[in-house]
Amino acid sequence: MSVMKISETMTYAAPPETVYAMVTDPTFQERKCVEAGARKHEAAVTPAGDGARVVTRRDLPADGLPDFAKSIVGPTLSVTETYEWGAPAADGARSGTLVVEVAGAPVAMRSTIKLAPTSGGTSITVEGDLKASIPLFGAKVEKAAAPAVVDAIRAERKTGTAWIAEHA
Numbered sequence: 001m002s003v004m005k006i007s008e009t010m011t012y013a014a015p016p017e018t019v020y021a022m023v024t025d026p027t028f029q030e031r032k033c034v035e036a037g038a039r040k041h042e043a044a045v046t047p048a049g050d051g052a053r054v055v056t057r058r059d060l061p062a063d064g065l066p067d068f069a070k071s072i073v074g075p076t077l078s079v080t081e082t083y084e085w086g087a088p089a090a091d092g093a094r095s096g097t098l099v100v101e102v103a104g105a106p107v108a109m110r111s112t113i114k115l116a117p118t119s120g121g122t123s124i125t126v127e128g129d130l131k132a133s134i135p136l137f138g139a140k141v142e143k144a145a146a147p148a149v150v151d152a153i154r155a156e157r158k159t160g161t162a163w164i165a166e167h168a
Contacts, residue, residue, distance in 0.1 A: 004130040004142040006109060006149055010157035011123045014164045016092030016115055019122040022163055023115075024052045024085065032159045033058040036152060039076065050087030051096065055080065060148075068137070069144045077148070078103035083113065091117050098126060100149060106133040107145050126153055 012019050022028050026045045033041035038058035046053045060077045062070050080103070085096040093116040100109040111128025130149060132141035 004139075004146050006111070006126065006128045006130050006146060006153075008150060008153040009123050009125045010153065010160065011118065011121065012157075012160055012164050013121040014168070016088070016094070016117050016122045018164065018167075019124065019160070020085070020088070020092070020094060020115060022160060022167070023083070023124070024054055028159070028163055029054060029056050031163070032056070032156050035159045036155045037061065048084065051085040051094065052083075054083040054085070064148065066144050069141060072134075072141070073102065073105045079152075085113075085115075092122075093117060098128065100128075100152075102145070105141075107131070107141060109149055 024045050026043050029043035029045065030041065033043065033056055036058065038060055041056065041058040043054070043056045057078065057080045060079060062073055062075055062077045065073070065077070080101045082099045083096060085094050088094050093114070095112065095114045098109075098111040098113045102108070107130070109128045109130040111126050114125045116123055116125070130142050130146055132138040132145065134141055
């Protein structure tokens with residue numbers, strides 16, 4: 001069984017409290033889905049102790065996937081992201097987990113997430129393992145899915161940068 005490592009960092013010119021408020025705002029989560037090209041989406045944010053659970057589900061067109069991957073998922077990719085954020089540290093830093101699952105496909109990414117203050121604002125780092133549980137074809141599916149996962153993280157950064165500018 002193969003695993004593909006995904007590592008991305010999003011940086012924002014705002015303090016940790018502001019960035020955390022953004023990523024746990026249902027309106028931001030819905031906008032992120034729309035701007036990623038979702039045909040259909042839903043977002044829910046639930047307090048969890050001193051942190052939060054953020055779940056988004058979105059149906060995305062599978063156009064950019066190779067034919068063999070489309071034959072597995074069909075014309076639409078249904079993606080569920082579940083963020084579990086922990087309590088803040090004294091400096092506003094938080095850590096947690098992110099699980100990304102694709103409906104109807106044995107593909108999932110399990111990650112650790114860290115929100116931390118930086119000299120210019122705040123960074124969110126995603127370090128994950130993308131795994132396709134498909135005998136023989138797992139590595140090929142992971143290689144096909146990885147750009148979509150990375151694109152989603154980068155699209156979120158773009159949406160977040162605009163959001164912070166508008167809400168500053």
